[in-house]
Amino acid sequence: MRMRSGGKGLFSAGRSGGMKTAAGSGEVTVDRRSKLGLCVLCGLPAAGKSTFARALALRLRQERDWAVGVLSYDDMLPPALPDGAGTQPRPSQWKMFRQELLKHLECFLVAVIGGGQMSAPPNSTEAVWEDFITCLKKQDLIFSAALEAQPCHLLAKTVVSRPLFLVLDDNFYYQSMRYEVYQLARKYSLGFCQLFLDCPLETCLLRNGQRPQPLPNETIHLMERKIEKPNPEKNSWEHNSLMIQSTACPVEASLEVTDLLLTALENPIKCVEDNTEQKETDRIICSTNILHKADETLRRTISQTMKEAKDEQIPLNNLKRLAEELNRLKADFLEDLRQGNRKYLCFQQTTDLSDVISSFCDERDTVVQKYFSKQH
Ligand SMILES: Nc1ncnc2c1ncn2[C@@H]1O[C@H](COP(=O)(O)OP(=O)(O)OP(=O)(O)O)[C@@H](O)[C@H]1O
Structure with missing residues (x-):
């Protein structure tokens, strides 16, 4: 996947309120704190989340010149966790995997906000970290280099010079799973929003059946019973959520979605001091x-x-x-x-x-x- 104007630059230490890149064309100073957002994409399996996320990322890069990263959990699933063709991972395995990915994401966010290079957090699973790095690299968000003969991962210039949105693509069927992401957004005062891709069960089953490696239908039925849609009336932290029909008119949906993302970027979550x-x-x-x-x-x-x-x-x-x-x-x-x-x-x-x-x-x-x- 390519960025529109893709010059990559070395990243140097940030300073309070802004940061600098020692990029080829000169230094760029940005106030990163108001321009970094997380978007949680949720919905039933085969609702079309990944397809939607890819299209959204492309559009935002082309139309708004933003840096966008799609973190597809499926792509980073370690081989030890089956991917749905047969047995399903246990809830505890899923939870550990989700939390490990969030740690990796946090590591990336810290690099973006505070300046510096990325290295694997302690106790991380090598395969998950490598897949996370590959995912960021494929989207031109980071690149590998050697600093003083040590291999390291550095941020691409686009990441620090433009608004950056990271779209987390998974089912996120319990609100507690989404809340973990919200907590991360709150910790670093980032923009946060949720997109629920609404798709009728029958359509999901149909689309799933047409995939090369379909999930068992029972899994989709079960998730349909368990799923907790965003509920802004009940949970104030979910107020910046949008439900879109997976069959909606693309132009109309895109206006609403852009509005949601802009609102999130412009209203980062306040980090409340708490015990x-x-x-x-x-x-x-x-x-x-x-x-x-x-x-x-x-x-x-x-x-x-x-x-x-x-x-x-x-x-x-x-x-x-x-x-x-x-x-x-x-x-x-x-x-x-x-x-x-x-x-x-x-x-x-x-x-x-x-x-x-x-x-x-x-x-x-x-x-x-x-x-x-x-x-x-
Ligand atoms: N709007 C759409 N119209 C028709 N088919 C679609 C649409 N969106 C996605 N599909 C098809 O449905 C299938 C599932 O799509 P996709 O992988 O994007 O779903 P998903 O929600 O990411 O699934 P999972 O959660 O299992 O990863 C794919 O074969 C895709 O081509």
């Missing part, structure tokens, strides 16, 4: 209590469900399978809670357990339905 450590401690205490309560309540729910199933005279072997499935579901839910993927656990001080239980009951009903329909 982060204390908040994290509170969160852990809160999560532990909730996990314990959730475990107890889910056990009781399963036991009650099994009693009702027995009363319905479901055959013994089916009862056994039903119990196994419900226990697996419980384990998945608890793991999900433990990983902080549930919205209430992740960033609120109090947790409404009834939401968790009600969500579990929805999933339980789908499971139970199978056994009842076998019965009748």
Whole structure:
């Protein structure tokens, strides 16, 4: 992918409020703080996010002369995590991968904001870091060089001399996943916005089926049940969000999208001083209590469900399978809670357990339905 006027330049240390590049054509001073934004792209698998992100990046480079980077999580998935052709990675693996990518992104942001070169953060997985670097290089955002015989990664001139938008392309189906990105934007006072690509389930299934390596349809069904769309009324941090139809008229959608991105760039999130450590401690205490309560309540729910199933005279072997499935579901839910993927656990001080239980009951009903329909 090429930038419109692609001269690359060496990057030198930044100064308060601005930074300089020792580029071939002379020094450029920019006030980076008001011109750096993160955009979270979310939606169901095969909704068309990557296609949209590529087109958006091209348009912004051509029409607005911005530097744009698309971080497609699929492209950086380590080989140890299956990519959907067969088994799915466990939620804990996904969470670790997402968080590692955010650390890499932070490393890039620090280089852009403060000046300097990029090197892998401590304890990073080499394959993920290499794929991240390759992704940035392919988009002419960084380049490799040798400084005093040491290989290093330097920022391209375009990155420091123009507004820079980074588009994160993944499903981001829980708001807690998006909130992690928001926290990063807040930490560095960046622009932040969210684009939800709305696409009917049937269209996603159709598009998915036409891909060379389709996901199992069940995965898309499941995500459709779980997805938490941006909800600006409920979450003030999601106020800069836009829902676009994946089949919308491109011109109309593009005007709205540009407006969203400009608003984000011009209104970076204010970094509020807070007692982060204390908040994290509170969160852990809160999560532990909730996990314990959730475990107890889910056990009781399963036991009650099994009693009702027995009363319905479901055959013994089916009862056994039903119990196994419900226990697996419980384990998945608890793991999900433990990983902080549930919205209430992740960033609120109090947790409404009834939401968790009600969500579990929805999933339980789908499971139970199978056994009842076998019965009748
Ligand atoms: N607007 C569109 N009209 C028709 N087909 C489309 C459209 N957008 C994307 N597609 C097709 O749908 C398929 C999925 O698109 P894409 O890979 O962009 O989806 P995605 O949301 O990024 O998927 P995933 O989350 O699984 O990576 C591709 O084959 C693509 O060509």
